[in-house]
Amino acid sequence: MKFNSVALTLATAGSMVAAQHQHRHRHHHKREVVTVDGPTVVEYMLNGQLITPEDVCDGITDGSLAWADGKPAGDPCQTTSSTQTYTPTLAPAKFIETSTSTSTSTSTSTTTSTSTSTSTSTSTSATITVSVPTATSVQSSATSSASSSTATGLDASFPDGELDCGTFPSDYGAIPLDYLGIGGWSGIQYVTLVGELISDIITAVTGDDCTDGAMCSYACPPGYQKSQWPSTQGATGQSVGGLECKAGKLYLTNSDLSDKLCIPxxxxxxxxxxxxxxxxxxxxxxxxxxxxxxxxxxxxxxxxxxxxxxxxxxxxxxxxxxxxxxxxxxxxxxxxxxxxxxxxxxxxxxxxxxxxxxxxxxxxxxxxxxxxxxxxxxxxxxxxxxxxxxxxxxxxxxxxxxxxxxxxxxxxxxxxxxxxxxxxxx
Structure with missing residues (x-):
């Protein structure tokens, strides 16, 4: 089933006016995939982080929050609790920071603050018409199955070989891009290894997954960049990057540079x-x-x-x-x-x-x-x-x-x- 993600952007009240390499290669693309629309997921974002409808309603009511792009058609204060659940694995489609100064802060900070330049909120999303597990149960399950240690975003060391390939590593600083339709990844390359070079690269299209033999690339917050790519590259000059999916698990490909997924x-x-x-x-x-x-x-x-x-x-x-x-x-x-x-x-x-x-x-x-x-x-x-x-x-x-x-x-x-x-x- 596919969910349509609708991001509604919020700003702290009074702060809405805030703050290669040139060669290109043609890759082989996989089959065309027909995607069928499904239920709509409505997500509310504050400083690039998801915020619950209850917090939205409270902030709009007391004047501490305002709509960044004009009031949307839906009203979170009128959403009934019987049709509303929260799924932190459905991440926002875009990251927006608001600030009244020229300096900005990373939107992945885990500290909540009322300051206009550093405020963040818990990453959740609201599913309007589909009943799914609560945010607490989803996050607990994902954490226990994905890693033996508690992640802390950008500062967390990636647990090599622990996360399933179907788990996007957002707990480790990576930013999911759900609108691309490939599991949050910024790109997926299915590679064929011949000797010490990659002889063929097939680029994933909408609907494809990070599976065995794939290199699964990811986006990082503004000011940061991914740290992972293998030393083995394309035989004819193609570049290859990301985590490797091997035996159903995700592995680092450049641990000598960093065991953090995103580096400044x-x-x-x-x-x-x-x-x-x-x-x-x-x-x-x-x-x-x-x-x-x-x-x-x-x-x-x-x-x-x-x-x-x-x-x-x-x-x-x-x-x-x-x-x-x-x-x-x-x-x-x-x-x-x-x-x-x-x-x-x-x-x-x-x-x-x-x-x-x-x-x-x-x-x-x-x-x-x-x-x-x-x-x-x-x-x-x-x-x-x-x-x-x-x-x-x-x-x-x-x-x-x-x-x-x-x-x-x-x-x-x-x-x-x-x-x-x-x-x-x-």
Missing amino acids: GVGGVKAKNTLSEHVAVCRTDYPGTESETVPVSLVAGATEDLACPDGATYYQWEGKTTSAQYYVNPKGVSQEDGCQWGDGSKPIGNFAPINLGVGENSGKWLSIFQNSPTTTELLDFNIKIQGDDLSGSCKFEDGSFISDTGSNDSGCTVQVMSGDAYYIFY
């Missing part, structure tokens, strides 16, 4: 949305499927971290340093639409007009460039790089890329000499 980048790079509409920024799942499925979702006025990989320690392609690549969708495009493979009918997803390049390689380098040769479509807003100490200037404004050396139609790059740098959407 070098820091100091952020995106700030000064527009009145949402902007979906999508990082490529790299190493992995190289589809732009890893989301950084910016509501109006928000500021989020962009993970900047350290070239000396992060993934290297054929011995060469790699960077992170982000796709910038037109304003108003949702994360669910923008952060997945597109069909070219709209300038979204892999057809989004603009790419951002972020990397550390003998200096921190930031770029803005046209998504060529995929599209000549122009982005419908401007982007500029601002910082404490930059080597020069770089912006995309009114259809042109402008730097200290003039303007062009391809792109520009600057080095961050010190301090923080921001991609400003305006």
